[in-house]
Amino acid sequence: xxxxxxxxxxxxxxxxxxxxxxxxxxxxxxxxxxxxxxxxxxxxxxxxxxxxxxxxxxxxxxxxxxxxxxxxxxxxxxxxxxxxxxxxxxxxxxxxxxxxxxxxxxxxxxxxxxxxxxxxxxxxxxxxxxxxxxxxxxxxxxxxxxxxxxxxxxxxxxxxxxxxxxxxxxxxxxxxxxxxxxxxxxxxxxxxxxxxxxxxxxxxxxxxxxxxxxxxxxxxxxxxxxxxxxxxxxxxxxxxxxxxxxxxxxxxxxxxxxxxxxxxxxxxxxxxxxx
Amino acid sequence: xxxxxxxxxxxxxxxxxxxxxxxxxxxxxxxxxxxxxxxxxxxxxxxxxxxxxxxxxxxxxxxxxxxxxxxxxxxxxxxxxxxxxxxxxxxxxxxxxxxxxxxxxxxxxxxxxxxxxxxxxxxxxxxxxxxxxxxxxxxxxxxxxxxxxxxxxxxxxxxxxxxxxxxxxxxxxxxxxxxxxxxxxxxxxxxxxxxxxxxxxxxxxxxxxxxxxxxxxxxxxxxxxxxxxxxxxxxxxxxxxxxxxxxxxxxxxxxxxxxxxxxxxxxxxxxxxxxxxxxxxxxxxxxxxxxxxxxxxxxxxxxx
Numbered sequence: 001x002x003x004x005x006x007x008x009x010x011x012x013x014x015x016x017x018x019x020x021x022x023x024x025x026x027x028x029x030x031x032x033x034x035x036x037x038x039x040x041x042x043x044x045x046x047x048x049x050x051x052x053x054x055x056x057x058x059x060x061x062x063x064x065x066x067x068x069x070x071x072x073x074x075x076x077x078x079x080x081x082x083x084x085x086x087x088x089x090x091x092x093x094x095x096x097x098x099x100x101x102x103x104x105x106x107x108x109x110x111x112x113x114x115x116x117x118x119x120x121x122x123x124x125x126x127x128x129x130x131x132x133x134x135x136x137x138x139x140x141x142x143x144x145x146x147x148x149x150x151x152x153x154x155x156x157x158x159x160x161x162x163x164x165x166x167x168x169x170x171x172x173x174x175x176x177x178x179x180x181x182x183x184x185x186x187x188x189x190x191x192x193x194x195x196x197x198x199x200x201x202x203x204x205x206x207x208x209x210x211x212x213x214x215x216x217x218x219x220x221x222x223x224x225x226x227x228x229x230x231x232x233x234x235x236x237x238x239x240x241x242x243x244x245x246x247x248x249x250x251x252x253x254x255x256x257x258x259x260x261x262x263x264x265x266x267x268x269x270x271x272x273x274x275x
Numbered sequence: 276x277x278x279x280x281x282x283x284x285x286x287x288x289x290x291x292x293x294x295x296x297x298x299x300x301x302x303x304x305x306x307x308x309x310x311x312x313x314x315x316x317x318x319x320x321x322x323x324x325x326x327x328x329x330x331x332x333x334x335x336x337x338x339x340x341x342x343x344x345x346x347x348x349x350x351x352x353x354x355x356x357x358x359x360x361x362x363x364x365x366x367x368x369x370x371x372x373x374x375x376x377x378x379x380x381x382x383x384x385x386x387x388x389x390x391x392x393x394x395x396x397x398x399x400x401x402x403x404x405x406x407x408x409x410x411x412x413x414x415x416x417x418x419x420x421x422x423x424x425x426x427x428x429x430x431x432x433x434x435x436x437x438x439x440x441x442x443x444x445x446x447x448x449x450x451x452x453x454x455x456x457x458x459x460x461x462x463x464x465x466x467x468x469x470x471x472x473x474x475x476x477x478x479x480x481x482x483x484x485x486x487x488x489x490x491x492x493x494x495x496x497x498x499x500x501x502x503x504x505x506x507x508x509x510x511x512x513x514x515x516x517x518x519x520x521x522x523x524x525x526x527x528x529x530x531x532x533x534x535x536x537x538x539x540x541x542x543x544x545x546x547x548x549x550x551x552x553x554x555x556x557x558x559x560x561x562x563x564x565x566x567x568x569x570x571x572x573x574x575x576x577x578x579x
Binding site: 126 | 366385400401407408437518
């Protein structure tokens, strides 16, 4: 069974979703968007999937379009939340997980999608954070991801600007700030998987074609590595089948550089489940 | 509140209600139901110094910035998602310092609009602290809840001078039917001092009532029929977004101010009117955007 990096990456995102969670992705997030459908189509059939900027609940799109606000994403949804309804649910603590990315991500899981360089006169003005600076406070768990770890510019010691709050900000910890959400739980990159014991990113799993030294080289904060560092688990055929069916336009690939897209693997020992 | 007054107006007259320097709320979001006909008309009329507010936006904000119509931007996002990337003119203006960027957050803007709707001076939000977004907004203030002692962030009421909304259908009294997602359009309609609407088609009041009135006419000051008035964004159920046209714009604007100026000359200033704009885009191209309803393959084909 052959699998490409983008497919494997999306499966890893999907596995951060627990069964029965209520999960949301923001716009401009094709990998997270596809991952939510992979989870719902495999290990999390009872999840509540809120489809990005359409706020459709448990839709069954026939394809994922290149924009996050398109009627094709609402197909088969019995109900569509209003904008207010979703944000109210999220800020009162009724949403279990959100996917967040960033042009910069630090070791506490703070993310920057606002500007590189000084905010008043940025070197690069990024798109902006959508609802993140409120949602990151109250949504129960955050799954962070980036497809640009290898650039060396993404996982940084300090974000130039904190758009969305991780475990510790310059103003204090989440507890000190009175936040009800638990903060980043996972960080998935094209090199490996990080968890956040004690609020700091720690490399937990690594892709088979990547060495810890490569990860260290690409990481701007002090890299902590789990004592039992393991290879990432290969995708199951069920996960790949759902993924390929829901994303025939392959919008997930728009998040990767062409060199990462050329990474292909032959998965040998195929597990029956994603556990 | 004049629910039975005929609100029909020519596009140029309706858009003339927007003053230089006005706080302008833009309806729709991302690539859907953006009030593009009004955006183009604002540019044709040479409007300046606008303070734009909205949630997640794309070519509407970028085109107004490219045309030099904007002083301050207060959205939660401006860009073309992963597909076409950063917003070229917005990015350039922010980096040069020729616009003020007070980036905001969807949930904060929602709270600010609700405060305006309720006639309150502010509402509190729980987030923002610890995020640098607060540093872009010296008007926010920390408060202590008198009941729980929690520290919260008070955000002031946001009352736009004008809201520009586009709907697939409406009647002459300004009753509008929208398909979901409504994004912030309903909130803008009740929070803003003046609401100006374009509709792809003016229909009878009975038809709008049967489809469901999303925004009532008593909130709307002027309504103008503009076919494809949201193009190149989508307005379902009528048309999908025109990805090829968005790419043409982004490619032009990425080339620099000259590229953006060429686009503006070809599609805004040079067209003179929305009829001219539709002719410049092409009737066949526009009608092809309705192919989404024919089959999944046709729908996918629009985005391939």
